[in-house]
Amino acid sequence: xxxxxxxxxxxxxxxxxxxxxxxxxxxxxxxxxxxxxxxxxxxxxxxxxxxxxxxxxxxxxxxxxxxxxxxxxxxxxxxxxxxxxxxxxxxxxxxxxxxxxxxxxxxxxxxxxxxxxxxxxxxxxxxxxxxx
Amino acid sequence: xxxxxxxxxxxxxxxxxxxxxxxxxxxxxxxxxxxxxxxxxxxxxxxxxxxxxxxxxxxxxxxxxxxxxxxxxxxxxxxxxxxxxxxxxxxxxxxxxxxxxxxxxxxxxxxxxxxxxxxxxxxxxxxxxxxx
DNA sequence: CTGTATCCGAGGAGATACTG
DNA sequence: CAGTATCTCCTCGGATACAG
Numbered sequence: 001x002x003x004x005x006x007x008x009x010x011x012x013x014x015x016x017x018x019x020x021x022x023x024x025x026x027x028x029x030x031x032x033x034x035x036x037x038x039x040x041x042x043x044x045x046x047x048x049x050x051x052x053x054x055x056x057x058x059x060x061x062x063x064x065x066x067x068x069x070x071x072x073x074x075x076x077x078x079x080x081x082x083x084x085x086x087x088x089x090x091x092x093x094x095x096x097x098x099x100x101x102x103x104x105x106x107x108x109x110x111x112x113x114x115x116x117x118x119x120x121x122x123x124x125x126x127x128x129x130x131x132x
Numbered sequence: 133x134x135x136x137x138x139x140x141x142x143x144x145x146x147x148x149x150x151x152x153x154x155x156x157x158x159x160x161x162x163x164x165x166x167x168x169x170x171x172x173x174x175x176x177x178x179x180x181x182x183x184x185x186x187x188x189x190x191x192x193x194x195x196x197x198x199x200x201x202x203x204x205x206x207x208x209x210x211x212x213x214x215x216x217x218x219x220x221x222x223x224x225x226x227x228x229x230x231x232x233x234x235x236x237x238x239x240x241x242x243x244x245x246x247x248x249x250x251x252x253x254x255x256x257x258x259x260x261x262x263x264x
Numbered sequence: 265c266t267g268t269a270t271c272c273g274a275g276g277a278g279a280t281a282c283t284g
Numbered sequence: 285c286a287g288t289a290t291c292t293c294c295t296c297g298g299a300t301a302c303a304g
Contacts, residue, residue: 017247020172021192027168029253030246034171036163040152052286060153063278068287078256089285090284099252106245109238114162115149120231121161124210184266195298200267221265222304 032077033103037062037070042100042107045080049095079103164209165235169194169202174232174239177212181227211235 017026032038037059044050044058056067071094074080079100085091096104149158164170169191176182176190188199203226206212211232217223228236 017250019243019246020176020190025254026247026250029250030171030243031168033246034166034168034242036159036166039162039166044152056286058152064287065279066277069277076257076260077253078259079253084286087285090287092286099249099256102249103245106238106241109241110166111151111162113235113238114151114165115158117231117234118149118158118161121209121211122157124231125208128208128210196267197299198297201297216266219265222267224266 029077032073033107035070037066038074039107039111041067041070041074042079042096042104043111045094045096045100046104046108049083049093052092052094055094074100161209164205165239167202169198170206171239171243173199173202173206174211174228174236175243177226177228177232178236178240181215181225184224184226187226206232 018024019026019030021027040059040062041055044055050058052067052071055071056062056064059067071080071082075082075094078097081095081097083093083095085093150156151158151162153159172191172194173187176187182190184199184203187203188194188196191199203212203214207214207226210229213227213229215225215227217225
């Protein structure tokens, strides 16, 4: 088996996967993670495991459906692990996997950007919407 | 006028804007930029101005509607500038503004992440989908 | 070349009700 | 508590046709 460095493998991957192409799996993955709910959920799991109800509280006014759906997708993609503690009532904890944690900086950056540049964007909108 | 450091201003902003709240403008902005097309367009503009038709070629199989819509949104939000060169036929160039360029590292990171971790995600999906 | 306008189907997303 | 199951509304997004 040939030995390859991580950067070499990345270089190969960038040849194989090209998100600009509609048919490329990476394009679908981009579509999956470039998502409001994914960003918020991953950010909410930044500091460790969280219970379902904790996430629901943190993400004010996310519907049960979207929260569950997002968590299922993240679990299936290996970004989040789900741990059920058999008790009455049952406790379910969600936690970022190592793979999920590798996405955290990106998700944090996008959320922070939105919060930090809100003023500039709003000013630009006013300018754009104002008839000369 | 009081002098404040950039980090102090950021701290204030993080108090005012909270993307976890549905009503917060930052939440809508997050929804806007956490988007497949935004990521691809901003990345495609990384190396300088691009014409409409260049973008259309680069983003294989983006429809006119989505490309135009995305560019309009980005222009309105002050992330992209639009320059029309009156000629026959007319030339239109799009370029990242300084604000748009501040978003570029984030958009690049998310696209790169998708391309680099595709294999791991696909492996996780197989595991998830395989009945024990 | 760079758009706008319109139609239409598929999926996103909330509200509500029900279950182990 | 942590979901699943519907129902419904609505936006996303592609296809097509037309215009400056």
